[in-house]
Structure formats: C-alpha cells, structure tokens
Amino acid sequence: MIQFDHVNFSYTGEQPVLQDLSFHIREGEQVGLIGANGAGKSTLMKAVLGLVYPQQGRILADGIPVEPANLAQIRKSLGYVLQDSDQQMFMPTVLDDMIFGPVNYGLAKAEAVKKAEETLASLHIEHLKDRYNHRISGGEKRMAAIATILTMEPKVMLMDEPSSSLDPRNRRNLIRALKTIPVTKLIAAHDLDLILDTCTRVLLLSGGRIAADGPAEEILRDRKLLEDNGLELPLSIGGRSGQ
Amino acid sequence: MDQLAARSSMIHNMTPLSKLWIAVFYILVTVSFHKYDISGLFVMVLFPLLGYQLSYIPVLTCFHKLRVVMPLVCAVGLLNPFYDRQILLTVGTVGISAGVISMLTLMMKGVFCLMMSFLLVATTGITGICSALRQIRCPEVITTLLLLTYRYISLLLEEVSTMTTAYHLRAPGQKGIRMSAWGSFLGQLILRSMDRAQGLYESMMLRGFHGEFHSAAENKGPRAVSAAVSVICSICVLACRWYNIPALLNSLVMF
Ligand SMILES: Nc1ncnc2c1ncn2[C@@H]1O[C@H](COP(=O)(O)OP(=O)(O)OP(=O)(O)O)[C@@H](O)[C@H]1O
Ligand SMILES: [Mg+2]
Numbered sequence: 449m450i451q452f453d454h455v456n457f458s459y460t461g462e463q464p465v466l467q468d469l470s471f472h473i474r475e476g477e478q479v480g481l482i483g484a485n486g487a488g489k490s491t492l493m494k495a496v497l498g499l500v501y502p503q504q505g506r507i508l509a510d511g512i513p514v515e516p517a518n519l520a521q522i523r524k525s526l527g528y529v530l531q532d533s534d535q536q537m538f539m540p541t542v543l544d545d546m547i548f549g550p551v552n553y554g555l556a557k558a559e560a561v562k563k564a565e566e567t568l569a570s571l572h573i574e575h576l577k578d579r580y581n582h583r584i585s586g587g588e589k590r591m592a593a594i595a596t597i598l599t600m601e602p603k604v605m606l607m608d609e610p611s612s613s614l615d616p617r618n619r620r621n622l623i624r625a626l627k628t629i630p631v632t633k634l635i636a637a638h639d640l641d642l643i644l645d646t647c648t649r650v651l652l653l654s655g656g657r658i659a660a661d662g663p664a665e666e667i668l669r670d671r672k673l674l675e676d677n678g679l680e681l682p683l684s685i686g687g688r689s690g691q
Numbered sequence: 692m693d694q695l696a697a698r699s700s701m702i703h704n705m706t707p708l709s710k711l712w713i714a715v716f717y718i719l720v721t722v723s724f725h726k727y728d729i730s731g732l733f734v735m736v737l738f739p740l741l742g743y744q745l746s747y748i749p750v751l752t753c754f755h756k757l758r759v760v761m762p763l764v765c766a767v768g769l770l771n772p773f774y775d776r777q778i779l780l781t782v783g784t785v786g787i788s789a790g791v792i793s794m795l796t797l798m799m800k801g802v803f804c805l806m807m808s809f810l811l812v813a814t815t816g817i818t819g820i821c822s823a824l825r826q827i828r829c830p831e832v833i834t835t836l837l838l839l840t841y842r843y844i845s846l847l848l849e850e851v852s853t854m855t856t857a858y859h860l861r862a863p864g865q866k867g868i869r870m871s872a873w874g875s876f877l878g879q880l881i882l883r884s885m886d887r888a889q890g891l892y893e894s895m896m897l898r899g900f901h902g903e904f905h906s907a908a909e910n911k912g913p914r915a916v917s918a919a920v921s922v923i924c925s926i927c928v929l930a931c932r933w934y935n936i937p938a939l940l941n942s943l944v945m946f
Contacts, residue, residue: 499893523897535890538842539695540816544906552899580694582849600898 449475449604449632450496455505457656458493465491465555466502467656473634480664481636483653484678490531491638492653493606495532496634497528510603524553529604531609533593537581542592545581549600553667570628572621586613594622604632626670640682644668652677692756695748696816702746704915707819708826709921714811716925718804720932726781726793731935732800738928739806746814751888753809764805768797818904826905835902843888851886 450473461470461660465488473479481489494500496509498519507514509522527549530536539545546567554655555563573591576584583630584592590613597605610626611619619642626633626646637643643650643664652660652668654677667673671681696703702710724732743750754761761918776789797929812820821834858868868876930936 453832497897517890519896520724520899524899528894528897530890530894532890536894538891538895538904539904540697544904548895548900549898551905552901552903557905595900 449473449477449510450634452495453496453506453508455502455507457491457500457502459491459500462594464561465656466495469505469652469656469658471658471661473632475632477649478629478633478647479601479635480640480647480650481634481653482640482643482650482679483659485680488656489653490608493528493608493634493655496606497523497526525603527597527600527605529589529605529607529610531612533659534594536593540580542576542579542581542584542595545592546596546599549596553600555568555582559654563601564595564599567595571595571598572604577623587615587618590614591618591622597680598625598629602631604634605629605632607635607637609637609639610635611637611640616637635668638679640679644682644684652679656680692812693816695752695813696819696928697746700746700814701774702748702814703740703807705814705917705920707815709825709917710811710815710880711820711823713921713924714807717807717928719930721800721803721807724796724800726796727789728935729792729796729799730937731931732796732803732937735803735928736806738924739803739810742810742814745808746839748810748813750806753806753813757805757809760805761802764801765798767793767801771797816906818906821904833901838904839892842891843884846891847880847884850880850887854880854883879881 452469452471455466455469456464458464461511469492481492483489488521489592491500495502495507496514498514498516501514501625510525512518512522514522537545539548543561543564546564547557550560550563551557553601563578568577571591571594573588573595576588576592576595579592581589581592590610594607594610597607610622614622619639623642623645626635633647635643635647647664650660650664651658652667659677660670660673668682675679717735719734720737726737740750743753771794772788772790775788775793776790778786779789779792780787815823817838818890821838824837825831826835855868858872858876859865
C-alpha cells in the first residue's frame with residue numbers, strides 16, 4: 449500500500465531529514481510511527497502525500513509512484529490528519545469542512561451531510577456539527593479535524609499526532625473509533641499507549657533513519673531501545689515507574 | 692460575516708443569484724441618478740433599510756463594520772463645493788450652491804451602495820455570491836481568486852491578532868508595538884501567514900479542491916419566489932429612478 453525505496457530527503461539541501469528509508473506497509477496494516485521530536489515523522493507523511501519530494505529514492509502509494517502527475521489520483525485514497533488542526537480546517541463551520549472532501553470527490557451534498565453526521569456520532573461529538581471553526585477549543589478542533597478525514601472514508605489514513613490536546617474521554621472515543629475502522633493506517637504519535645492500543649506494527653524513526661521495525665508489543669516493551677532513541681516506555685507497560 | 696450569512700430570514704432564504712441581481716441593479720440605478728437630483732435619490736435609501744429590516748441585521752452593524760471605508764467614500768465629493776459655486780436653491784436666506792448638493796448626492800450614492808453591498812455579503816456569504824457568479828458563467832479563475840482572497844484576508848487578520856496578543860503578554864504596559872520590533876514583527880507576520888496559507892491550500896488540495904466551496908446550509912426558499920421578488924424589486928427601483936417620488940407625493944398633497 450505504501451512503499452519507500454531508499455528515500456533521501458532534506459529541506460535545505462544540507463541537513464538530511466530522511467535518510468535511506470526503505471519499508472513497506474501492506475494493505476490493512478495498522479502501523480505506528482514513533483520517534484523523538486524532529487525525527488522526521490511529519491516529513492515522512494508529507495512525502496507520502498507528495499507535499500515534499502525526495503531528492504533520491506522512490507515512493508509508491510497504492511501502487512502508484514508519488515509524482516506530480518499522479519497526485520490527484522493518489523490523494524483520493526489518502527486521508528491526512530495534519531499535526532496542526534488550524535491548518536486543516538478552512539470552512540466556516542465544522543459541517544462545511546466535513547462535507548468538503550466528499551463533495552469534491554463527487555458525492556451528492558445530502559449524502560455527504562448524512563455521512564458527516566454518522567462520523568460525528570461515532571466520535572460522540574454531534575454537538576460540534578454547526579459550530580464555527582474559529583470558535584471552538586483546541587481539542588474540539590482536533591476531534592473535528594479527525595472527523596473531516598474519517599468522513600472521506602479514505603483507503604489509507606495518515607494521522608499526525610491524532611491524540612494531541614484531547615481530553616481522556618475524547619482520546620478514548622478516538623481510539624475506539626480507530627479500532628472499528630479497518631483501513632490501512634499510519635499513525636505518528638508520542639502517545640505510545642495510543643499506538644499500543646491501535647497498531648500492530650511500529651516503525652521507530654531516529655534522525656531520519658529507521659531504528660527499528662517490528663511488532664508493536666515487542667518494540668514498545670523494549671526499554672533500552674526506546675530510551676536510546678529519546679523515548680520512554682508506554683505508561684501502561686510501566687513507563688516512568690523505574691525512575 | 693460568515694455568521695451573519697448563516698442566519699435565517701426571508702432575505703437569507705432567497706437564492707444567491709436573485710440577491711446578486713437585485714444588488715447590482717440597485718447599485719447601477721443609484722449611481723445613475725443626476726448629481727443634483729437629491730430628493731429623488733433620497734428615496735433609494737428605503738431599499739437597503741427594508742432589506743436590513745427583513746433580514747434582522749441591524750443597520751448599525753453595517754456602519755460599525757465599514758467604519759473605515761465609510762469616511763473614505765464620503766470624502767470623495769468633499770471638494771465639489773469649491774468648484775461648483777452656482778446657487779441652486781435657497782433655504783430661508785441661505786443660498787445652497789450646486790457644489791454642496793452634488794457633494795451630498797455623491798456621498799449618499801456611496802453610502803447607499805456600500806449599505807447594499809454589505810447587505811448582499813451579510814445575507815449571502817462569499818460562497819453564495821461565488822456560486823451565483825458561477826451560474827452566470829463567470830470564469831472559475833475569478834471566483835476561486837475571490838474565495839481564496841477572502842479566506843486569506845481573514846487568516847492574515849487572525850495572525851495579526853494572535854501576534855499582537857503574544858507581544859503584549861510579554862511587553863506589559865507598553866502602548867502599541869515598539870518601533871524597533873516592527874521589522875521583525877512584520878517579517879514574522881508575512882512568513883507566518885504565508886506558511887498558514889500554504890498549509891491551508893495544501894489541505895484543500897489533499898481533499899480534492901478544484902475551485903468550489905460547498906456550504907452545507909442550503910437556501911430553503913423556492914426559486915420561483917426569489918425570482919419574483921427580484922423582478923418586483925427591480926421594477927420598484929426603476930420606478931424610483933423614473934419618477935421623483937417626493938415630488939409626486941408633494942403634488943398629490945397639494946392637489
Ligand atoms: N519547512 C521546513 N524547513 C526546514 N526544515 C524543516 C522544515 N520542517 C521541518 N524541518 C526539520 O526537519 C526535521 C524533521 O521534522 P519533522 O517535522 O518531520 O519532525 P517530527 O518527527 O514530526 O517532529 P515532532 O515530533 O516534533 O512533530 C526537523 O529537524 C525540523 O527542524
Ligand atoms: Mg511532527
């Protein structure tokens with residue numbers, strides 16, 4: 449579904465951000481992407497979407513090379529939750545934002561609205577439907593941004609820090625919703641418990657390289673590996689207790 | 692503005708196209724009044740006033756939101772009294788020159804047109820206006836440009852307010868922004884709003900944007916009614932232009 453072949457990327461041309469990255473995410477896999485601040489998680493996602501292009505190497509999304517000519521086709525099957533929800537929401541109301549994608553991809557407006565309402569219900573945020581995007585709290589905006597992407601029903605979901613600024617209940621609702629959606633997922637997060645709950649495989653990124661790639665249960669229990677790469681054990685596995 | 696446009700009233704429920712037509716027609720007719728025809732022009736204020744009443748938007752909102760533009764519009768005719776000194780009519784013993792009259796009509800035209808345009812935007816929303824423009828085969832480039840400009844302006848204003856807040860929180864007791872900080876402040880402002888604009892544009896593209904914004908809120912009013920209302924309004928506007936209503940009323944009373 450998503451394939452990286454020896455990908456190298458740098459914003460400035462000097463400092464490499466992604467270095468010789470190679471991995472393959474198969475259809476239906478739920479992959480967690482972890483790594484310290486600045487490890488290159490967001491950049492990796494942008495590369496999948498064709499928002500940045502690698503200087504070397506090749507990226508395939510849904511079997512199609514990520515190139516300017518294919519972008520429209522590729523993006524149709526990808527849903528991307530940005531790290532910064534402020535950049536995600538641009539319509540006046542939450543509902544307007546939610547139907548934006550589906551309607552652009554040819555769904556009738558009434559159907560899109562129905563779908564949006566279902567998504568809101570599944571995340572337990574029906575009350576946000578008619579709210580104005582510039583009048584809701586950070587966490588509410590986060591939930592709304594995730595809802596806009598879920599409404600598109602993408603084949604692959606890329607989520608950058610989905611649980612940041614969510615309260616415990618919303619976080620739980622989000623995890624529950626993610627678990628019921630069987631599509632391929634790539635989730636970047638510092639919330640390792642969320643990754644443990646929703647993902648089966650983990651990619652550990654460090655300085656733009658893959659430091660580890662394996663089953664979530666294994667990597668997230670490996671205290672030494674995590675600490676060597678600037679992370680800590682998930683709380684549910686006993687993180688911090690050994691300090 | 693978006694909030695005003697999302698309310699519900701008779702005017703809000705009309706189709707965007709008919710509202711656009713009425714507004715444009717009204718503006719054209721208002722501008723076409725003769726520069727000394729102050730009494731005839733005066734009647735034209737009734738249309739926007741009626742519009743504000745029917746859409747439950749206080750007229751004061753318009754003057755408040757446009758407080759920066761209004762004086763500029765009014766300033767346009769300010770020099771007329773100096774050029775056109777011929778006495779046109781006398782009130783008591785004071786002669787009023789043609790220049791003063793033409794200045795007043797010019798101001799009135801400006802203010803009326805602004806009131807009408809504001810009413811249009813406030814009851815239709817920018818997306819509605821653009822969809823109406825698309826209906827009359829306005830090129831997509833223009834409507835997209837209009838939509839994006841509108842979004843980016845609000846974004847820029849938002850950035851300004853966040854940055855000034857952040858500045859004042861760390862510079863308590865300071866009035867305004869210190870001269871020495873202006874350079875970096877403006878630079879940051881431009882970079883930040885460009886970044887955000889870029890980010891927003893990207894997230895639009897990621898969701899299949901191709902030049903149109905769709906609003907979930909539909910106009911519920913039937914098309915036929917909207918069309919009829921716009922025809923009636925047009926006729927009324929024309930009538931006000933052709934007949935000098937105050938003079939007509941006056942002659943009726945005299946009769
Ligand atoms: N637009 C940019 N121009 C130049 N360098 C950038 C840009 N965006 C990110 N970088 C650099 O690229 C590196 C990777 O950034 P990236 O945003 O991918 O990190 P991340 O893993 O998502 O971090 P975080 O956990 O903080 O979100 C960082 O060192 C960052 O400074
Ligand atoms: Mg990031």
